[in-house]
Amino acid sequence: MEWPERMNDNLGEIETRRRRLLWRAMHRGMRELDLMLGGFAEMRLQGMNENELAEFEEIVASADSDLHDWLIGGVPVPQERLTPVMAALLAYHPPRGDHSRA
Numbered sequence: 788m789e790w791p792e793r794m795n796d797n798l799g800e801i802e803t804r805r806r807r808l809l810w811r812a813m814h815r816g817m818r819e820l821d822l823m824l825g826g827f828a829e830m831r832l833q834g835m836n837e838n839e840l841a842e843f844e845e846i847v848a849s850a851d852s853d854l855h856d857w858l859i860g861g862v863p864v865p866q867e868r869l870t871p872v873m874a875a876l877l878a879y880h881p882p883r884g885d886h887s888r889a
Contacts, residue, residue, distance in 0.1 A: 804840055805832045811847045820851060823858050826881040835872075842872035 809832055813825035824847065835843065845868075846854070856862035857877070864873055 801837065801840070804844070805835070808832060808840065808843055808847060812843075815851055815854075817851055817855060819859055820854055822881045823879070824854070824876075827876050827879045830879075831875065839872050842870045845870075846873060846876065 809825070809828045812828035813821055815821050815824060828843070832840075832843070849868075857864045857868075857873075864877065
């Protein structure tokens with residue numbers, strides 16, 4: 788994914804949201820979530836429309852313990868949280884051996 792070298796005023800609101808979401812997804816504090824959410828964000832954020840960005844913002848705002856349970860622990864996602872973006876995240880599998888992020 789191509790990201791601008793640095794933030795500037797010309798990026799616009801949507802690009803600013805994408806960059807903020809990428810940072811939040813990659814810096815969760817739990818390595819497993821960093822890899823899962825960060826890898827998904829790197830692959831998918833640039834192609835997300837505003838509705839999908841809003842769905843991903845809700846996911847990223849979730850508690851780490853809930854995300855861990857849903858994504859790694861095998862606990863079913865509550866029906867009201869099972870959006871198309873959440874379904875795509877549940878289907879995502881980071882590449883094996885990808886430990887470059889922390």
